[in-house]
Amino acid sequence: MNYYSLNKQSPIADFRQATIDGQAPDGGLYFPEKIPQHSAQWIKDLNKYSRAEIAFKVISSFTGNTIPEDILWSIVNETIDFPIPLIKVDKGIYILELFHGPTLAFKDVGARFMSRCLGYFAKEKSEKITVLVATSGDTGGAVASGFHNVDGVNVVILYPSGKVSTVQEKQLTTFGGNIQALEVKGNFDDCQKMVKEAFRDKELKEKIFLTSANSINVARWLPQQFYYFFALQQWKQKEAPVFSVPSGNFGNICAGIMAWKTGLPVKHFIAACNRNDVVSDYLHTGIYQPKTAVPTISNAMDVGNPSNFSRILELFHNNTDQLKDIFSSYTTSDDRTREVILDVYQNDDYLLDPHGAVGYDALLNWLSMNPNDSGIVLETAHPIKFLDTVEPLIQEQIEIPENIRNTMSKQKESILIGNNYEALRSFLLGN
Ligand SMILES: *Cc1c(COP(=O)(O)O)cnc(C)c1O
Numbered sequence: 001m002n003y004y005s006l007n008k009q010s011p012i013a014d015f016r017q018a019t020i021d022g023q024a025p026d027g028g029l030y031f032p033e034k035i036p037q038h039s040a041q042w043i044k045d046l047n048k049y050s051r052a053e054i055a056f057k058v059i060s061s062f063t064g065n066t067i068p069e070d071i072l073w074s075i076v077n078e079t080i081d082f083p084i085p086l087i088k089v090d091k092g093i094y095i096l097e098l099f100h101g102p103t104l105a106f107k108d109v110g111a112r113f114m115s116r117c118l119g120y121f122a123k124e125k126s127e128k129i130t131v132l133v134a135t136s137g138d139t140g141g142a143v144a145s146g147f148h149n150v151d152g153v154n155v156v157i158l159y160p161s162g163k164v165s166t167v168q169e170k171q172l173t174t175f176g177g178n179i180q181a182l183e184v185k186g187n188f189d190d191c192q193k194m195v196k197e198a199f200r201d202k203e204l205k206e207k208i209f210l211t212s213a214n215s216i217n218v219a220r221w222l223p224q225q226f227y228y229f230f231a232l233q234q235w236k237q238k239e240a241p242v243f244s245v246p247s248g249n250f251g252n253i254c255a256g257i258m259a260w261k262t263g264l265p266v267k268h269f270i271a272a273c274n275r276n277d278v279v280s281d282y283l284h285t286g287i288y289q290p291k292t293a294v295p296t297i298s299n300a301m302d303v304g305n306p307s308n309f310s311r312i313l314e315l316f317h318n319n320t321d322q323l324k325d326i327f328s329s330y331t332t333s334d335d336r337t338r339e340v341i342l343d344v345y346q347n348d349d350y351l352l353d354p355h356g357a358v359g360y361d362a363l364l365n366w367l368s369m370n371p372n373d374s375g376i377v378l379e380t381a382h383p384i385k386f387l388d389t390v391e392p393l394i395q396e397q398i399e400i401p402e403n404i405r406n407t408m409s410k411q412k413e414s415i416l417i418g419n420n421y422e423a424l425r426s427f428l429l430g431n
Contacts, residue, residue: 058226094375110220131156204428248301272361275294300381329362340358356377
């Protein structure tokens, strides 16, 4: 499989090159040249295969011949080394729990897959690779955990000071070793802009071998298709499900649409957004207008210029009408998010995190108009990661899982820097 840049100004790359580059040299996102097709029979038989067999089949057409089969097999096995159960919560409403990985958020899957691929590719390189990543909350922890102690790779994480939860901050500042955390005096979009600028800086890139671990990296983006296959593997209804996906940078939902394009039956995708809803505006007006991110209680979705939306448009050859047939978006306020958490806890005895609650609300809205449908909410994080929000609402203490208790007892180590590219550049050069 080859990948081209969405900016169309860079040479074609294979999976290895696309993973190492992160972003194409022309600043565009890499996109696969072909969309693989799964046979209808294989899809029908999903429940006869193990999760590892499914994941291997899904991803191997994207990795091509860049990773030997036996190595890819062990990478896939380590990537999905935890359960991903589908749970019925109410009539027509199911939840796919993606938070059973080491950092209790769905990003563990992409980060674990990418770190192991990059670790394999780094063995063939003599230089050290520096992974540079901006996080709105969960990416940092998942990347830190995935890459900790991977030989030949250093990780530098930028996060917005004061805008991530207590648990999130601990998860990205307490690993030490090959992981460094930069606390930026600004918001997530500042962090993302600084990272993008570093990738454009030719002089810097001659001195340091840089790559990204944001969902723009194909090795983080593409394995997220697994969730949708695992959901269908457990799906017992006749009709295909509606997926409601809490969305920020739109990597997760874009992987879902890719899975659908390869043959997975899906009725509809809802991008569930908080107040940061540029995509809703786009669907209504046809004009894509990035905005400054505003802080919300579902902070991992506080993104004002979602990187992966360009990939979604590419999947539909920029045909917005075709896109709207399968894809819509819904916006939920913080107040409504709190209300949903409390309602679902009291009525269905299920505790959502704020991101999952935004997804839940979007599905409720869909079902109110399409009462015969059934849908799946992707629960992208464990509620404990947002205990500052969730506990006061339900007025109960949530039990803290043991790995989080260990992390919470460690000392935060971060370096405070300004929200300008020069600050990042001089840090990287002095490193
Ligand atoms: C990152 C994140 C999201 C948003 O996912 P995208 O792929 O960026 O759209 C949603 N929920 C949680 C908990 C996250 O960490």
